[in-house]
Amino acid sequence: MSTATQHQQAQGNTLGGLQVSQNGYTLNPLTASTPTGRPTDFKFTVTGPGGKPVVDYKVEHEKKLHFIVVSRDLTSFQHVHPEMTRDGTWSAKLTLPKAGPYRAFADFTPKGGENLTLGADLQAAGGDYQPEPLPHVSRTSTIGEYTVNLAGNLVPGHTSKLTLTVNKSGKPLSDLQPYLGDFGHLVALRADDLTYLHVHPEASEKAGPEITFHAEVPSGGDYRLFFDFRHDDTVRTADFTATAVLSPSATHDHGH
Template sequence: MNAATKLGVYVLGLAVVFGGALGVGSAVGDVGPAPAKPEHGTAHSTPAADSHGGHEQTTAPAQDDTPGGLQVSQDGYTLNPLTTVKAGEATDFRFTVTGPDGRPVTGYQVEHDKKLHFIVVSRDLGTFQHLHPDMAAGGVWSVRLTLDDPGAYRAFADFAPTGGSGLTLGADLLVAGDYKPDPLPEVARTAEVDGYQVSLDGDLVPGQAAKLTLSVSKDGEPVTDLQPYLGAYGHLVALRAGDLAYLHVHPEDSGKAGPEVTFYAEAPSAGDYRLFLDFKHDGKVRTADFTARAGAGQPKPTAEPGTGPSHDEHTH
């Protein structure tokens, strides 16, 4: 085959390949640049038909409704305990929160007067500690911690990184020794601590924000001079029995120093919960605890059209 003939065959081959490519392009649509990867924290979206003319619009996926405290890592942030605890020994407990870059976080927003709230409870929900650790340079937190009895405990770090949303991360702490869990205390409307009586009014409702009012009295007389604690006249932590899910709780600012302190709590499901109220009076913080039941076997209430459960950014 001479040179001219070879050139003709080559050109004919290019035409066939190019024509095939055009056919494929017509079958699959226009070819464009690959979509950019979403930035960290950006919700993925899917096209949906617009009811006012058929144009496409983006619809964000349903939000993750997993309760806080069930995960040791979320949104790139991880709780890292660094210390082993022995029963009955005071320990300088240390931990870090690492960020999406793998380094300890050093920037935190102040919420309820603190950069980070550290909660430690026994797995049977019989003991409760609300602690406020100090952060050293480099993002290492430390706090004096004593766990009197052997057993399984859950530690919660409740915080909001600078420029980010609030998170509650949880990690198990295991204390060696013979362990016998206590049964969950019975459901009750009253609690006593250090000579104070605290009563609970209101019920947890599965799937909705419910109003809970706690009233403090001493020797039968209402306490009307509660002292501010963590930016309010009371601080409430609510945990679900069984998995220790950490509930969204936020206080109502009535401006009154007692005897009533009101909160709104969201129970994610029916079942039993433990409520721990911290209040300050005569210069000392005390904790009253309750077992409450959400649902009591009743079906989950249905929101009226156009309404839905309240979702406040604050965790407590």
């Protein structure tokens, strides 16, 4: 998503992922129920202003459509890559780890149109839903042998520079593999309503250890950041909780 689109989403009345329909486009889940803990062939369509499924999309970051599924408590995150049939029906292998409510996001650009992120609610059946508390604010995420450190702060209404540094067994990595056309992929979600912000890194030829992103958040409060990176042919996800606070310098700048 471009910086201009992020700015438009942050400043406009319509924030990403909060609506199932926007500008005549609608996200339509076709799979009625999703079991817990086992793969499901989840199907959906995106219908256009004429009411028919969209079949022509602009390829962005190597995909026609990006499909993100998170649990409502923001402790579970999946970025899956659905396949589309000729009639515009999308299908994704989806495994929801625990019972309860989820939010699905379709991030796409219809051919000849503007980038959109539509959101729809999903429910994983089976068992009692016990929401987990939002993970504590942290600048370090550990995934097995990998550690990812976060530098930078989210500032409402301003473009924030975020730098993620990837280490394995304590050593900085310089051989990250491209994932979706970049050396990293970052999704930010506002904790209170799951507003969706999709950001990508600065252009760089260096395959790590540092990857820099620019994000613009629409308000103060807590956000969840999910960072996908690829190494040794495996995609891993680091997650962080960050709080956006208007800094004194930003307040001063805004005043001028």
